[in-house]
Amino acid sequence: MSILARSVGNAFRNKVRSGAVVIILAVAIGLALSMLVANQAVADKITSLKASVGNNLTVNPAGSRGGQGGGEPLTTADLSTASSVAHVSSVNGTLSLRLSNASTTAPAPAAPEGQGGSRTGRALSGTTSLVSAVDPGTLGNRENGRTSTSAATASSGATASSGATASSGAAVAGSTAVRPAFSIPIEATGVSGSVNAAAEPINITNGTALNDFAATSAQALVGSTLAAKNSLTVGSAFTINDRTMTVSGIFDAGTAFDNNAIYLPLTAAQTLANQPSEISTMTVLVDSIDNVNATKSALASALGSTRVDVTAGPGRVESTIGSLGSVQSISLIGFIAAVGTAGLIVLLIMIMVVRERRREIGVLKAIGASNRSIGVQFVFEALVLVVMGSVVGAVLASVSSNSIVGALVSTNMGTTAAVAGSGRQGLLAARQAAGGFGGSAAPGGGRGAFAGASQLIGTISTSLGWQTLVLGVLGILLIAALGALIPALLTAKVRPIEVLRGE
Amino acid sequence: MLEVKDVVKSFKTDDHTIKPVNGVSFSLEQGTFAAILGKSGSGKSTLLSLLGALDKATSGDVLVDGVNISALPDSKLTAYRRDDIGFVFQQYNLIPNLSAKENVMLPMEFAGLPRAKRSVRAAQLLNQVELTEDMHNRKANKLSGGQQQRVSIARALANNPKLILADEPTGNLDDETGELIIELLRSLCHEKNTTILVVTHDQALARKTDRRFRLARGKISEITHH
Ligand SMILES: Nc1ncnc2c1ncn2[C@@H]1O[C@H](COP(=O)(O)OP(=O)(O)O)[C@@H](O)[C@H]1O
Ligand SMILES: [Mg+2]
Numbered sequence: 001m002s003i004l005a006r007s008v009g010n011a012f013r014n015k016v017r018s019g020a021v022v023i024i025l026a027v028a029i030g031l032a033l034s035m036l037v038a039n040q041a042v043a044d045k046i047t048s049l050k051a052s053v054g055n056n057l058t059v060n061p062a063g064s065r066g067g068q069g070g071g072e073p074l075t076t077a078d079l080s081t082a083s084s085v086a087h088v089s090s091v092n093g094t095l096s097l098r099l100s101n102a103s104t105t106a107p108a109p110a111a112p113e114g115q116g117g118s119r120t121g122r123a124l125s126g127t128t129s130l131v132s133a134v135d136p137g138t139l140g141n142r143e144n145g146r147t148s149t150s151a152a153t154a155s156s157g158a159t160a161s162s163g164a165t166a167s168s169g170a171a172v173a174g175s176t177a178v179r180p181a182f183s184i185p186i187e188a189t190g191v192s193g194s195v196n197a198a199a200e201p202i203n204i205t206n207g208t209a210l211n212d213f214a215a216t217s218a219q220a221l222v223g224s225t226l227a228a229k230n231s232l233t234v235g236s237a238f239t240i241n242d243r244t245m246t247v248s249g250i251f252d253a254g255t256a257f258d259n260n261a262i263y264l265p266l267t268a269a270q271t272l273a274n275q276p277s278e279i280s281t282m283t284v285l286v287d288s289i290d291n292v293n294a295t296k297s298a299l300a301s302a303l304g305s306t307r308v309d310v311t312a313g314p315g316r317v318e319s320t321i322g323s324l325g326s327v328q329s330i331s332l333i334g335f336i337a338a339v340g341t342a343g344l345i346v347l348l349i350m351i352m353v354v355r356e357r358r359r360e361i362g363v364l365k366a367i368g369a370s371n372r373s374i375g376v377q378f379v380f381e382a383l384v385l386v387v388m389g390s391v392v393g394a395v396l397a398s399v400s401s402n403s404i405v406g407a408l409v410s411t412n413m414g415t416t417a418a419v420a421g422s423g424r425q426g427l428l429a430a431r432q433a434a435g436g437f438g439g440s441a442a443p444g445g446g447r448g449a450f451a452g453a454s455q456l457i458g459t460i461s462t463s464l465g466w467q468t469l470v471l472g473v474l475g476i477l478l479i480a481a482l483g484a485l486i487p488a489l490l491t492a493k494v495r496p497i498e499v500l501r502g503e
Numbered sequence: 504m505l506e507v508k509d510v511v512k513s514f515k516t517d518d519h520t521i522k523p524v525n526g527v528s529f530s531l532e533q534g535t536f537a538a539i540l541g542k543s544g545s546g547k548s549t550l551l552s553l554l555g556a557l558d559k560a561t562s563g564d565v566l567v568d569g570v571n572i573s574a575l576p577d578s579k580l581t582a583y584r585r586d587d588i589g590f591v592f593q594q595y596n597l598i599p600n601l602s603a604k605e606n607v608m609l610p611m612e613f614a615g616l617p618r619a620k621r622s623v624r625a626a627q628l629l630n631q632v633e634l635t636e637d638m639h640n641r642k643a644n645k646l647s648g649g650q651q652q653r654v655s656i657a658r659a660l661a662n663n664p665k666l667i668l669a670d671e672p673t674g675n676l677d678d679e680t681g682e683l684i685i686e687l688l689r690s691l692c693h694e695k696n697t698t699i700l701v702v703t704h705d706q707a708l709a710r711k712t713d714r715r716f717r718l719a720r721g722k723i724s725e726i727t728h729h
Contacts, residue, residue: 500552
């Protein structure tokens with residue numbers, strides 16, 4: 001009979017009490033493990049957020065923002081300069097072109113002033129056989145009327161035929177029938193991979209991604225609304241300047257505006273626009289959000305701060321991370337509290353057991369047991385309870401941790417949602433303003449942000465990782481050992497004479 | 504050889520000090536079967552606890568084979584209790600959830616004897632105290648009083664002690680069983696040359712011992728007449 005076997009036996013001397021203790025311990029330990037899982041899940045999420053969201057910088061030629069239209073264009077040589085800057089994980093250069101419909105023979109307007117200011121030189125860079133799927137609407141026509149120098153051909157007013165904005169467009173256009181024909185130019189972006197200018201993947205719904213990036217490539221991706229408007233399917237042909245392009249895929253960028261666009265291989269776009277090795281925007285991905293500011297200034301000095309403007313994305317992610325950080329600390333406190341509770345339960349029950357067995361401890365000492373072997377026996381006995389509580393607790397945790405994480409994150413995302421929402425809404429507004437199409441952001445931003453927040457929760461994986469489990473059990477065993485050590489030390493204080501008490 | 508020299512034990516209670524053992528001296532040759540008689544509360548258990556190093560004397564010396572245990576540090580006292588002393592209690596004091604054999608194996612475990620040897624020796628000892636084989640693996644709390652006392656004597660013998668201290672070993676047993684237990688102790692004493700000191704207030708049982716002492720008012724005196 002070894003000390004361990006004796007301890008296991010002693011742990012079950014009072015089966016009802018031991019069972020109750022194991023259940024209480026299991027609840028405390030299960031809670032502790034859930035908190036640990038939540039803590040790690042949130043920590044992982046923060047790390048991945050820092051490395052995936054809000055960590056991109058946009059590089060534009062100096063002066064191009066705000067509609068000044070000045071500066072020297074960026075070149076492909078700048079791409080390699082940027083990619084050698086520290087903390088830069090990838091660089092993506094794109095070239096934006098505006099293509100007008102060849103048949104409307106719209107004049108090339110000067111870059112619009114004021115709030116319609118565009119990011120790059122917005123002069124039309126060519127013509128296409130495609131017809132824009134977006135109706136100019138009131139604002140588009142007004143902008144065009146203000147800035148256009150020519151006022152020749154009569155507008156067919158409600159050209160806009162169909163479309164959601166037709167009513168207002170038709171009404172206003174009708175009253176300004178003398179306005180010149182204006183069709184919204186089609187945005188063409190030269191890309192060198194499968195991501196767009198904002199370094200987000202292009203969502204192809206039909207066909208295949210671009211794979212021929214040669215200057216002579218005839219491949220193009222067409223936005224879904226533009227494709228519908230022009231009855232294009234995968235394999236259809238259209239022209240840009242004099243080159244016949246083939247639709248290799250249809251993409252969906254989410255909004256009607258963004259789907260009124262095409263993507264071309266970068267070098268083909270440069271050739272078509274006669275702007276060799278020129279790029280209009282460079283998106284730089286930084287390895288972590290923590291390094292964004294340092295990299296921003298490093299990039300500016302590497303590329304020449306008078307030549308380029310380096311801008312960071314909106315700071316909405318920081319607030320999300322901040323609130324996730326509070327979830328992380330809450331769950332850490334919860335873990336510590338639950339582990340402390342488990343330790344306290346072990347401590348109290350073992351103190352009770354020691355008091356109950358004073359006389360037996362006296363017997364053991366009277367027949368020659370050392371303080372150490374008695375102490376070890378009681379530590380083992382406590383560990384038996386803790387191990388059983390941990391096993392049951394781990395099962396409880398694996399069942400409950402998903403909902404605990406969900407509850408923790410969703411209650412805490414309430415405030416975040418609003419912040420993230422305003423950020424998102426701002427971004428949307430900024431993009432629309434930059435496009436020169438005017439129009440205020442829809443007041444549906446709150447709902448969109450809520451969807452974003454719940455998506456965030458969805459991506460927090462809460463399966464019990466073995467590392468988490470081992471870490472949790474080790475932490476609890478440590479506390480249990482401490483909780484058992486104090487009673488074990490109490491056994492050392494029991495004098496052998498106790499054996500004669502009550503005789 | 505057990506020598507007790509002017510041993511005093513005093514307890515401080517709320518307002519006064521009592522001395523149940525107040526200047527006790529005697530000595531016993533190795534292999535003596537001796538009895539201490541005395542009224543309840545006369546200090547018999549207290550004296551036994553001092554001899555067995557369960558408690559420390561206020562003053563005086565206890566020498567076992569010339570070694571003064573009153574001067575030993577705690578760690579040596581543990582070894583003394585384990586190797587040199589065997590205790591037999593009125594309440595048997597077995598570990599209730601262990602079997603008879605496991606109880607006998609315990610002191611050998613503390614002495615570091617390998618498990619296989621412990622098992623063999625425990626079985627031998629249980630046979631020696633005449634506990635039948637079918638009882639060896641029975642839980643201690645499922646044995647009768649007499650059987651438990653036999654197990655407790657086997658446990659006391661486990662590490663071949665020089666001295667066995669028995670505090671009213673027959674106190675909870677009927678006369679017949681008590682007589683058997685005393686017989687057993689007596690035969691062990693002579694077979695193994697172990698010194699056995701039995702505390703009892705049963706005159707009839709005390710008559711079977713080699714020497715008898717009376718403890719009264721803190722002093723000990725040998726009973727010479729029969
Ligand atoms: N720890 C103690 N504290 C105070 N008084 C004690 C203590 N142990 C024993 N006594 C007292 O010492 C006296 C002798 O007790 P004990 O040795 O148990 O007597 P016996 O075994 O002869 O019946 C009793 O009066 C008892 O109350
Ligand atoms: Mg007594």
